[in-house]
Amino acid sequence: MVRAGWNLLPAGQRFSLDACMRAPRFALLLAGFWLPASAEAAPVPALSATPTRSWVTQLFDSWRAPVPPRHLGGNLYYVGASGVSAWLFSTPEGHILLDTGFADTVPIIRRSVEQLGFKLTDIKLILSSHAHIDHTGGHAAMKRLTGAQVLASAADARTLESGGADDFLTWPKDTLLYQPVKVDRIIADGEEVTLGGTTLTAHLTPGHTRGATTWTMSLTDAGKAYRVVFFSSASINDGTRLLGNPHYPEIVADLEGSFARFKSLPCDIFFAPHGGQFAMADKFARHDRGDGIAAFVDPEGWKQLVAGAEKTFREILARENTLQKP
Numbered sequence: 001m002v003r004a005g006w007n008l009l010p011a012g013q014r015f016s017l018d019a020c021m022r023a024p025r026f027a028l029l030l031a032g033f034w035l036p037a038s039a040e041a042a043p044v045p046a047l048s049a050t051p052t053r054s055w056v057t058q059l060f061d062s063w064r065a066p067v068p069p070r071h072l073g074g075n076l077y078y079v080g081a082s083g084v085s086a087w088l089f090s091t092p093e094g095h096i097l098l099d100t101g102f103a104d105t106v107p108i109i110r111r112s113v114e115q116l117g118f119k120l121t122d123i124k125l126i127l128s129s130h131a132h133i134d135h136t137g138g139h140a141a142m143k144r145l146t147g148a149q150v151l152a153s154a155a156d157a158r159t160l161e162s163g164g165a166d167d168f169l170t171w172p173k174d175t176l177l178y179q180p181v182k183v184d185r186i187i188a189d190g191e192e193v194t195l196g197g198t199t200l201t202a203h204l205t206p207g208h209t210r211g212a213t214t215w216t217m218s219l220t221d222a223g224k225a226y227r228v229v230f231f232s233s234a235s236i237n238d239g240t241r242l243l244g245n246p247h248y249p250e251i252v253a254d255l256e257g258s259f260a261r262f263k264s265l266p267c268d269i270f271f272a273p274h275g276g277q278f279a280m281a282d283k284f285a286r287h288d289r290g291d292g293i294a295a296f297v298d299p300e301g302w303k304q305l306v307a308g309a310e311k312t313f314r315e316i317l318a319r320e321n322t323l324q325k326p
């Protein structure tokens with residue numbers, strides 16, 4: 001999931017996408033928000049409103065359209081939908097699938113894999129960027145269809161096995177829930193996952209979820225090796241507060257560590273759970289026009305993505321710190 005907006009609406013104002021877009025960033029202050037003088041240690045509320053069910057539904061529905069599958073370079077293929085990514089790594093010993101989208105995007109992935117000439121049942125390992133319904137909601141169905149092993153970090157494994165029930169987000173619970181899936185192997189920070197000569201390295205980058213995982217690999221295309229990063233996401237979803245969050249007390253420390261980690265990763269090419277995070281439409285168009293893998297080489301874009309996410313984090317943190325002061 002991504003952050004829906006960044007506003008707290010004045011009391012009584014109905015939350016809607018339009019209102020969300022119109023409301024000023026500092027609506028919190030304009031709305032006359034105040035803290036009593038004795039509130040020194042009192043936690044501040046989230047600066048952004050918890051989205052409504054209908055807003056979440058509209059957002060999710062906008063990500064479900066099919067897109068043609070693509071060979072991106074080396075043994076890497078795009079098999080996801082318009083707004084939620086899924087990546088296939090083909091190997092002589094079977095395939096690795098990173099993310100499964102929603103339960104109802106599994107048929108899109110299936111069709112994409114088969115259109116590319118692969119057998120779905122050759123998928124042996126299922127990985128994830130982070131355990132949210134839009135990236136792992138399809139895990140249970142995909143595991144049933146393929147018999148593949150599901151691998152996840154310990155923290156995301158708990159969420160996967162609870163079907164999203166233990167998510168710390170304050171969103172309407174039914175928007176977060178999906179079919180629980182048994183995790184077959186826990187992945188530790190720095191652990192390598194290898195199949196048929198392809199190795200993906202896990203970097204635990206918690207914050208967006210407790211077990212969010214960024215994957216890296218060396219992708220060889222036409223004799224040239226590229227350092228590829230699959231971003232976990234690091235946004236702070238609406239309704240989430242950073243300071244004194246009773247559902248996730250370590251969120252600030254986790255995000256601090258994750259931003260340090262992102263900045264340490266060598267990167268020629270980056271991809272992400274949502275197309276909008278890596279300019280998918282533009283890069284796919286350039287790729288299709290004949291640029292090939294060069295369309296994805298974008299080390300500056302990676303730096304900008306991380307810097308933008310970190311800036312938002314620091315702004316929210318600074319504002320919560322200001323509000324928490326007596």
Ligand SMILES: [Zn+2]
Nearest residue numbers: 001002132233
């Ligand atoms: Zn998410």
